[in-house]
Amino acid sequence: MQVLQTQDEQTLSASTAALGRAIVITSGKGGVGKTTTTANLGTALARRGARVALVDADVGLRNLDIVLGLESRVKHHVLDVLEELVPLEEALVRDKNSSTLYLLAAAQTREKDEVDTDKMIALVQSLRERFDYVLIDCPAGIERGFKNAVAGAQEAIVVCTPEVSAVRDVDRVVGLLGNRFEPQLVINRVRPHLVRKGKMLSVQDVNAILRLSLLGVIADEPEVIVSTNKGEPLALRSDSPTASAYHAIAARLAGEDVPAPTVEYKESFMERLGSFFGGRR
């Protein structure tokens, strides 16, 4: 226990010398893999030795704790910290598997309207003083929860699936993020055999519309569902291609020169798509 405490003190000591990077993970559409991406990217970054804080901004519908298998260790949440009921250090839950990875859980029985945007910005700032990376898991939609999640971030990762509806929603979110951000794109749940048959948009199709810097491509694998249900992020494993894809994203994010994610070319659906992505504002 003594050892743990020391480690906590080391990790959590505030320093303004070099502020960490605050990155929001968002999408517009729900169920495209924001939370899974946040958990795995956080795990992969921590494996590289970085100090990482994961913030669940989905007040009322939190899930990041489940995906990390930490649900029974959560005692306090973001709102407790914002309302100064507990100090930040006390609300952070240290991950089971990665000693430099911490979770700040969302309140489950409160509303998103109760989060004060200015206080959220200040909270992210104080996390940046303690961590190399602050990853903010944004709720679905573009309402108050989205605005609060985005407010404190300097960078944005948008997660999209190869579906017309997801692409449309991401396009809208990129517009709402505005010029303050240069969002990077993760394309999730690609099923190469469907792409080959022309029954799914390819990475190329998706990014022909979104035209964002491509950070990663993740295949659709049943093992993702299993790992979510078990609360063990896939990035912990060494034998899974999906895990490797997350590690590549972490390396790319850290500035390493990693080969580009696989891009398969397939010209399909484009005529139909062209008509309703008239341009973003």
Next chain:
Amino acid sequence: MSARKIVFTSGKGGVGKTTTTANVGAALAKAGKRVVLVDADIGLRNLDLVLGLEKRIVFDLVEVVEGRCQVRQALIKDKRFDSLAILPAAQTRDKDAVTPEQMGKVIDDLAATADYVLIDCPAGIEGGFRNAVAGAAEAVVVTTPEVSAIRDADRVIGKLAERAMPVRLIVNRIRPDMVRSGDMLSVDDVCEILSAELLGIIPDDEEVIDTTNRGEPIVLGEGNRLRSIYEKIARRLEGELVPFTNLDTPGFFGRLLGALKAG
């Protein structure tokens, strides 16, 4: 005689609310009912895409509420069925452009000349959820057999119970092989956790992605096994007692084995 007003909701996004709304709506229309589908996801609409009607939008829900047009002018009739229409959401507005009271009035107007008004709720439990639920008298909660989706569904069922709204459950994207191998929760597990009445069980099907991208609901196509499943959900909504499809049918090798054993 006023229409049934049913909201399709889930808490978690991406579990299939829009796909389910479109297909159940189309199945009801095929059975001769007058159906209006309302997209309550202001700012992130998608119901128009799933039905392939995105190019025909002239007016939207917010314009109806603001009195810029009659509700009838904003309705888009489906090209395949006269008795199916959608009221699209506005794409470039916020969810607070509409109040729950205004939403309730639009739904009541639509209900006067329809048999079913199905409301496609946005993800989450914020203003958009409150608006979508405001006009409804019944709810269908869509969930998938994942711990996170079930937790969100549980939260939403609690919110609906506060409004004393009857709730029925659709379990979407079941993969029988994963249930068998113990890697996925079964429908029984899900129903036990949520203790809600079951309306439908829908297996995971790759074709749904393709039909969604093409704007052709599976119910209106040929040959897909999901078609009869959506049709059965429609019949259950009509009050018929329809047995649930047994998804746990063995594959080819399973049948072969069974036959050998029986022989």
